[in-house]
Amino acid sequence: MIESFRVMAKVTQLLDVRDLVKHFPYVQRRGCFPKKVALRAVDGVSFSLARKEVLGLVGESGCGKTTTGKMIAGLLNPTDGEILFEGENLTGLSSGKKRLLRRRIQMIFQDTVSSLNPRMKVGAILQEPLLVNRIGTAKERRERLAEILDEVGLPPDSAGRYPHEFSGGQRQRIGIGRALMLHPDLVIADEPVSALDVSIQAQIINLLLELQDTYELSMLFIAHDLSVVRAVCERVAIMYLGRIVETGDTESIFAHPLHPYTRALLSAVPVPDPAVKLSVPPTSDEASSPVNLPSGCRFATRCPQAMPLCHQKEPGLIPDRAEPSHSVACFLYDNNGDGI
Ligand SMILES: Nc1ncnc2c1ncn2[C@@H]1O[C@H](COP(=O)(O)OP(=O)(O)O)[C@@H](O)[C@H]1O
Ligand SMILES: [Mg+2]
Known part of the structure; x- marks a missing residue:
């Protein structure tokens, strides 16, 4: 019985991204000798998207959002991982079939x-x-x-x-x-309103939502600010330095942000309810880069709540016991590695 539900659940997913990786070659010029290293733009990202669902992909500039979107839209080849569209792996298809499927995935860019x-x-x-x-x-x-x-x-x-x-x-x-x-099934909207005047942003968002409904689109809505995402998305994935650190229903993320990074992002958003107080200060400027990733949790160097373990081991994305659709990659909730 459970198995048949699982099969059904799989069929209703339009897009299934599994362990997606994109490393760019990068020449590091430290000292006398330039060194070739990998810039780990996307470093093991997994999520799925149901038909007609709008998923927000959020994170600060440079965390790998556009690279993720471009790989799904076929504009960049992944270094590793799978992109399943209606169960078919786009990375392993013949070029003819790939072209047919690619028509059904389109991208809207930030810079018009x-x-x-x-x-x-x-x-x-x-x-x-x-x-x-x-x-x-x-x-x-x-x-x-x-x-x-x-x-x-x-x-x-x-x-x-x-x-x-x-x-x-x-x-x-x-x-x-x-x-x-071309009447696509999936649209990747990469910060479609970030470059626009605030007064115009709402018009374009309303247009996108109207068309998402008319065309019955699934949408990956990439953004760096959460207030736009809150208005548009049913579910959100928070990305930090090439990885998803928290994901869940939009309401759940806003009501109970778990990851210190999500809390910091949220504290930067004006909160309409003065009763809601967020205690975590905004992240410091001392960002790590996708070239020199710290060992352990990538956020640990900036995290106000980092523990010794956070500098040693990288936490996995683990479902919240009370609300399994809400997952977080943080040892604050997973100290002994057996779930929240
Ligand atoms: N074509 C490329 N060649 C080399 N590095 C790239 C390329 N595209 C993006 N990057 C690097 O990958 C990282 C993620 O970039 P991007 O996906 O554009 O982030 P975001 O959209 O979240 O701002 C950044 O450090 C960026 O400099
Ligand atoms: Mg971008």
Whole structure:
């Protein structure tokens, strides 16, 4: 019985990321001799995403969010690990099949200036995914173009203009339109509103949520601030130096943040309820880097609650006994290695 539930649970997952690793070659110039080392941008990340679910991937700049997103979208090859999409491992597929599956995973980028070709008119940018994949006749492509412009809230005459003629918010509408052209199942939205004015952010988030509903999209929503994530995501994964340190339902993470890093992130977010007091101070600037990772827990060098064990051993992600959907990688909850 339990086994059949497990099988069902597996089938409903659209995306299953297992032990994903990306190391970049890096030349360290310390002393006289440059040394080749690995920059461990993503270092064993696992999570899954159900159909129509929105999962937030949160962490400070440089923790490996974009690299994770790009590997899932097929824009970077993983060093190790598996990306299962509907149970099929994308890293081991033939190029033809990979291309077919890749259509169903699209990415929205933070920087709309560099992600939209400045020499192409918006009509051509939006039709490009259809042309590259040889989908539809010229008439059908024009019809889809008109439809998508309407859906993302751009006037029909936008098709004949260049990206630089648009504001940041409008350019992000173009980026969203391009990602949706092929009716994907999964969208990786990489800090889609971080570069926009605060007044525009809410409009773009509302548009994304509307379209997520219409297109029944699963979404990996990458962000570095938790207040946006709280408004958008059902579940959150907190990332620190290439690893997920805490994951759970958004409400549970906000109500009972467990990891000292999550607490520090949360204390940087304005809290609407003055009764809620977070005791952990914000993280110090003394960050470790993905090149020189400390032994033990990666956060230990900055953690106000670090114990001797934290400098010796790396904690695994372990479910909270009271709430198994909420997991944390921290010895404060797992002192003897047998769970929280
Ligand atoms: N193409 C690359 N070559 C070398 N290092 C990279 C490359 N892309 C990212 N990195 C490094 O990997 C780490 C993670 O980067 P990134 O995934 O962009 O982080 P985030 O999106 O969380 O800010 C950073 O230290 C960054 O400098
Ligand atoms: Mg990034």
